[in-house]
Amino acid sequence: MIHPLPLADSPPPTDDRQHLLDWSPEMLVDWLAEQGQRSFRGKQIWHWIFRQRVTEFSAMSDLPAGLREALETQFVIYRGTVSREENSPDGTEKLLIRLADGGEIECVLLRDGVRRSICVSSQVGCAMGCVFCASGLDGVDRNLTRGEILEQMLRLQGHLPATERLSHIVMMGMGEPLANLDRVLGALDVARSPAGLGISPRRITISTVGLPVAIDRLAKHQVPFNLAVSLHAPNEALRSRLVPINRKVGLAPVMEAADRYFAASGRRLTFEYVLLGDLNDTPACARQLAGLMRGRPVLVNVIPYNPVAGLPYQTPSAARIAEFRAILEGAGVNVQFRQRKGSEIDAACGQLRRNRQAAG
Numbered sequence: 001m002i003h004p005l006p007l008a009d010s011p012p013p014t015d016d017r018q019h020l021l022d023w024s025p026e027m028l029v030d031w032l033a034e035q036g037q038r039s040f041r042g043k044q045i046w047h048w049i050f051r052q053r054v055t056e057f058s059a060m061s062d063l064p065a066g067l068r069e070a071l072e073t074q075f076v077i078y079r080g081t082v083s084r085e086e087n088s089p090d091g092t093e094k095l096l097i098r099l100a101d102g103g104e105i106e107c108v109l110l111r112d113g114v115r116r117s118i119c120v121s122s123q124v125g126c127a128m129g130c131v132f133c134a135s136g137l138d139g140v141d142r143n144l145t146r147g148e149i150l151e152q153m154l155r156l157q158g159h160l161p162a163t164e165r166l167s168h169i170v171m172m173g174m175g176e177p178l179a180n181l182d183r184v185l186g187a188l189d190v191a192r193s194p195a196g197l198g199i200s201p202r203r204i205t206i207s208t209v210g211l212p213v214a215i216d217r218l219a220k221h222q223v224p225f226n227l228a229v230s231l232h233a234p235n236e237a238l239r240s241r242l243v244p245i246n247r248k249v250g251l252a253p254v255m256e257a258a259d260r261y262f263a264a265s266g267r268r269l270t271f272e273y274v275l276l277g278d279l280n281d282t283p284a285c286a287r288q289l290a291g292l293m294r295g296r297p298v299l300v301n302v303i304p305y306n307p308v309a310g311l312p313y314q315t316p317s318a319a320r321i322a323e324f325r326a327i328l329e330g331a332g333v334n335v336q337f338r339q340r341k342g343s344e345i346d347a348a349c350g351q352l353r354r355n356r357q358a359a360g
């Protein structure tokens with residue numbers, strides 16, 4: 001069952017106050033000094049925002065009234081507005097956020113046992129052009145700021161009761177995170193910091209179609225985030241067809257960069273494989289994929305495709321899924337077939353935004 005909220009008619013905020021989530025703790029401390037305030041006020045402010053989930057400066061009751069007013073004059077905590085919100089009986093909640101410039105992005109909260117995972121966007125649209133994906137249909141508009149990435153996390157955290165905390169972050173929403181690496185890392189460094197969301201980097205996954213130079217830069221950051229490479233095809237020709245950026249990059253350089261990331265981080269690699277009916281779900285593809293994974297410390301996540309309106313791709317048959325799985329498992333590949341959580345609410349990235357645009 002889908003429970004959509006009415007579309008928001010209110011225009012995006014037009015005020016020119018700064019987005020506080022774009023600011024680093026050090027920048028805030030400098031600003032506080034200019035106001036004649038001690039540096040510990042910065043810690044108090046972050047605590048209110050990230051731990052107490054406060055969205056208004058007026059609620060920060062242990063700050064002096066004058067400081068609360070100065071903050072109100074200079075900053076906003078949330079800069080976007082939620083233009084649509086949907087939830088599914090399996091506990092999945094999806095938000096469509098309208099940014100201050102009118103762009104729209106999606107983010108998702110998934111409940112699975114005690115896990116409270118969020119899937120977060122990194123760009124408005126996407127330039128990678130994966131043929132089966134709604135997010136990339138219109139190309140990329142722009143990178144998100146650090147604050148816009150953090151705002152998604154905080155808004156989704158706000159959907160949890162006070163007794164629950166976010167446990168996992170996956171940068172797998174709209175956009176290619178490694179094409180916006182500096183801002184993604186800026187946001188994730190706040191997310192993993194004890195003064196921020198306090199989520200261990202081992203519970204944070206960065207997804208990529210595989211941009212080798214950026215993967216190497218990520219390795220140099222020396223934080224053991226999980227890397228998930230969206231493979232989707234086990235050979236050069238099919239991958240270039242399904243993931244067009246592969247024509248420029250090539251499969252072997254992606255695999256080599258992933259190996260280097262493993263060597264640098266020690267984190268087991270994940271490869272994502274969206275299973276498309278009668279396209280990349282054949283026994284031959286399964287055998288090639290098993291060959292590609294041989295000798296690598298990997299988890300292969302196979303995701304049966306969620307159909308997207310207007311695109312000609314199909315969910316694979318149950319028999320094909322079973323055969324694909326049997327071949328991989330028979331070859332000793334560590335494989336997981338992911339549930340299609342939230343499939344009733346267009347939880348595949350970009351679908352909600354696209355449906356909203358189609359509805360005008």
Ligand code: SF4
Binds near residue numbers: 126133134136174
């Ligand atoms: S699947 Fe991911 S990388 Fe590919 S177009 Fe969609 S958002 Fe971009």
